[in-house]
Amino acid sequence: QKTRVLLLCGGQSGEHAVSLMSAQSVLAALPASHFEVTPLVIDAAGRWLGRADTARVLGGAQDSAAPVSSELRPYEVAGFDVIWPLLHGPNGEDGTVQGFLTLTGAAYVGSGVLGSAASMDKVMTKQVLASVGVPQVEYRLVTRQAWRSAPESVRIAAGSLGYPQFVKPANLGSSVGISRAAGPEDLEAALDLAFSLDRRVILEAAASHKPRELEVGILGNDAPQASPVGELRFEALFYDYTTKYTEGQASMHIPAPVPAEVAARVRELALTAFKALDCAGLARIDFFYVEETGELYLNEVNTMPGFTTTSMYPKLWEAAGLSYAELVTRLVDLAQEER
Ligand code: ATP
Ligand code: MG
Ligand code: MG
Numbered sequence: 001q002k003t004r005v006l007l008l009c010g011g012q013s014g015e016h017a018v019s020l021m022s023a024q025s026v027l028a029a030l031p032a033s034h035f036e037v038t039p040l041v042i043d044a045a046g047r048w049l050g051r052a053d054t055a056r057v058l059g060g061a062q063d064s065a066a067p068v069s070s071e072l073r074p075y076e077v078a079g080f081d082v083i084w085p086l087l088h089g090p091n092g093e094d095g096t097v098q099g100f101l102t103l104t105g106a107a108y109v110g111s112g113v114l115g116s117a118a119s120m121d122k123v124m125t126k127q128v129l130a131s132v133g134v135p136q137v138e139y140r141l142v143t144r145q146a147w148r149s150a151p152e153s154v155r156i157a158a159g160s161l162g163y164p165q166f167v168k169p170a171n172l173g174s175s176v177g178i179s180r181a182a183g184p185e186d187l188e189a190a191l192d193l194a195f196s197l198d199r200r201v202i203l204e205a206a207a208s209h210k211p212r213e214l215e216v217g218i219l220g221n222d223a224p225q226a227s228p229v230g231e232l233r234f235e236a237l238f239y240d241y242t243t244k245y246t247e248g249q250a251s252m253h254i255p256a257p258v259p260a261e262v263a264a265r266v267r268e269l270a271l272t273a274f275k276a277l278d279c280a281g282l283a284r285i286d287f288f289y290v291e292e293t294g295e296l297y298l299n300e301v302n303t304m305p306g307f308t309t310t311s312m313y314p315k316l317w318e319a320a321g322l323s324y325a326e327l328v329t330r331l332v333d334l335a336q337e338e339r
């Protein structure tokens with residue numbers, strides 16, 4: 001009896017294309033001996049595409065994996081053992097789809113409503129993690145309403161953080177809409193961009209001029225485990241969209257060449273964060289490490305991280321001895337565990 005998996009991909013967010021790449025990797029990796037996989041593309045307008053349109057968008061990638069099952073109708077999720085919402089960003093990774101899947105009674109991969117929502121919103125994440133003593137950079141929350149009606153108060157809030165600072169939509173990923181403001185003159189464009197994507201914007205003090213960037217993978221439900229720690233290196237001023245997705249612009253170093261106690265602390269803080277936020281299944285948790293001072297800051301929690309065969313999360317687990325195929329199998333198993 002094969003496990004029937006519905007793989008939701010694409011989605012309405014700015015990370016639509018990233019999700020499709022992840023889905024193509026997962027489709028090619030789920031062992032056909034154990035799984036029957038049905039991919040379903042959610043288009044940029046939020047429509048759930050049928051089988052023919054999904055095949056067209058994914059470019060036939062589904063043919064290389066387990067056979068595709070029945071025709072689908074939009075929002076029809078019955079008849080599957082596990083649903084994998086391999087979606088990033090708003091309306092995918094933020095608890096909305098998870099709420100819908102919870103109502104259908106389906107088992108699904110990854111965090112539930114609370115863990116997804118609390119981890120997606122960078123301000124909420126900071127508030128929860130502050131309550132359990134996780135070190136984070138200084139930040140300010142600003143709303144679109146405030147930027148429209150009292151821009152001077154927003155400028156004052158920003159000024160209190162110093163420069164450079166980072167301006168981010170509170171609920172996005174892949175660095176979409178993020179700017180590094182080198183001085184007050186960069187604020188207007190940075191805020192306009194961020195507010196074009198979200199009503200909530202977070203302003204963050206820079207961890208340092210150029211902190212080292214460490215990432216760790218968490219796997220499990222109520223007894224989660226941490227992977228080895230990885231490091232990202234790149235020439236750009238920060239890890240922006242182009243640097244993330246242009247071949248050759250960034251390199252991954254696993255394990256990260258940092259002192260053993262730094263790696264241990266990253267893993268411990270990541271597990272604390274995963275539990276405090278009520279995450280489940282998986283998360284990739286990003287850190288800044290300021291080598292000169294030894295400071296470590298938790299940057300953010302990604303409950304559905306990039307999942308191509310060359311993405312950091314699967315690479316971290318590969319370093320722990322878990323192959324890509326074993327990892328996806330484990331995630332489908334974790335979805336079916338009682339939790
Ligand atoms: P992901 O694709 O990992 O989900 P994201 O869109 O959620 O990314 P962040 O990880 O918050 O965005 O920020 C993107 C990048 O911007 C970081 O990897 C880092 O290079 C830079 N950055 C963000 N915040 C800071 C900060 N406070 N100090 C220094 N650099 C920062
Ligand atoms: Mg993120
Ligand atoms: Mg993300």
Ligand code: MG
Nearest residue numbers: 174286299300
């Ligand atoms: Mg990040």
